[in-house]
Amino acid sequence: MLVLYVLTYLKLTNQQKATEQQLNKIKEIQAAVIELPKEYFAYDSVYKRFSLVRNIEFEEREDIIKEKDIQYLVDVGNSIRTLIQRLKNKYANQDIKYVVIIEGMASRDNYFDNFPLSYKRAWAVQKLWQKKGIMPDQSVCEIQIAGSGTSGIGRFPNAEEKKNQRILIQIVPKIGEIKIE
Template structure:
């Protein structure tokens, strides 16, 4: 009987030690899991807050660009682009800026100054976190001319050269990329009916698009 009781005593002592060890293991695992879960929740909250701040800032940027000088620009909500309000049309098959009347060229320069003021203001407000894409897009009337794409590009280039060379206004800078392009007869925002009789498409368009970078 004494030997049996001794074995029982050793068993229960070992069992108690085992349960105590398991309890501490479970307790440690619970604490670790709680810490990890807490960090994950905090990270999720931080990410959510950061995302909301980014979205809000992008909205502010988009709203601010809609407020660019309305004397010279209209905002097209469908295409999310600013479009020059000045009616600048080239004669058929021509791309030289001198074919544009002098008073229209002066208005064009004033529109360029409006863009310049906007970019300077954006630089002060957003620094290097927000860049802009300025697109000067030449167009051509749908008249079957084989070199309409080349012609439309030359029209856009002549406008850029006029501002940069004749008026010493270069809109290319650290926070603005300038893209010169010609859409020929294939671009969007064309004047209709889109045929050879419609000379309004013998023009160029200016688009200003925000390019949000890393929002901090």
Template sequence: MLTLFIVVIIALNNARLGAIEQTKELQDIINKANELTDATRELDTKHADYFQYYPEYKKHKLAISVNFPISSASMNNIPDSTKNDLIKAGRILRDFISKTTQDNPHIQYLLIIEGQASRDKSNFNYELSYQRALSLKRFWEENDVNFNGTNCEVLICGSGDGKLSGTGLMREKEERLNQRFLIHILPKPGKIGDKYTKK
């Protein structure tokens, strides 16, 4: 009985030490994620012409007035000056992520390109907003703005006209201004070491 008691005490102590170590490592990961989230806010201080950060939504708005024509997702329907601004914005974004991940090679980013649509009578605003986001991704690639090799995963999504989400977040009062893009830059700091994960 005494031997069993000693074994249990040792096991509990080891578990307590492991939990303390795991908590410290988790806190380090959280701190690093917070640092990287703060770093993304540099985009709107250094590049306010291209990006605006909204802390209440934790999102960046691409500060370029794209204003697709209604029911259009074609980059051909956008003025050349706007296209040039979109290329510059893409390069700024790519260079920012590349530099940040070089400084922190164990960190990855999730870049979400979100298309939006204005509220009109169309039943295809979600499909249209997705096509707009996809058009921007393809347009960037055609102009040598790639995120390959930057520790960055790129996702394409469309939030339509916001009716189905029920939140109306990040919507402009003037509907034509909602024919645009939102950019989400999320740091993925990694996971707790394998010694803490279940096999």
């Protein structure tokens, strides 16, 4: 009976250590995404996400990126591509991928096509990045285009509704099997 107890204790202790190591690795990977350049991204503690420092707004019922925002979005794309490459190299032996979500939004202005419009705003950013040749490494990163229309969280209040004619960019790690050294 004592032998069974000792074996069970050792097995559970080893499992606990492995679980703690895996949890620490997951926390490390999540923290790595925090390496986003501060000149482009700021952490929003209310919505638990990084947002662009500069609000990229669109004209009402338009999906055309303003001239003044093009270089900024190119720089944002380059910074994301650089971060993804750095993370790919840092965690080369781990099963980790990333999703870059470009979310378009629209204001509540009774326009009948706000949901497709919000998608087109996000798509405009992806097309800009493709045109400039700055897409992240597709072996570890996928880009998802989304349009939340007039819904979604993190919207400006009614008094500032026009500011919701914008895009959000988020990076999410997809963690597969964590290998413990």
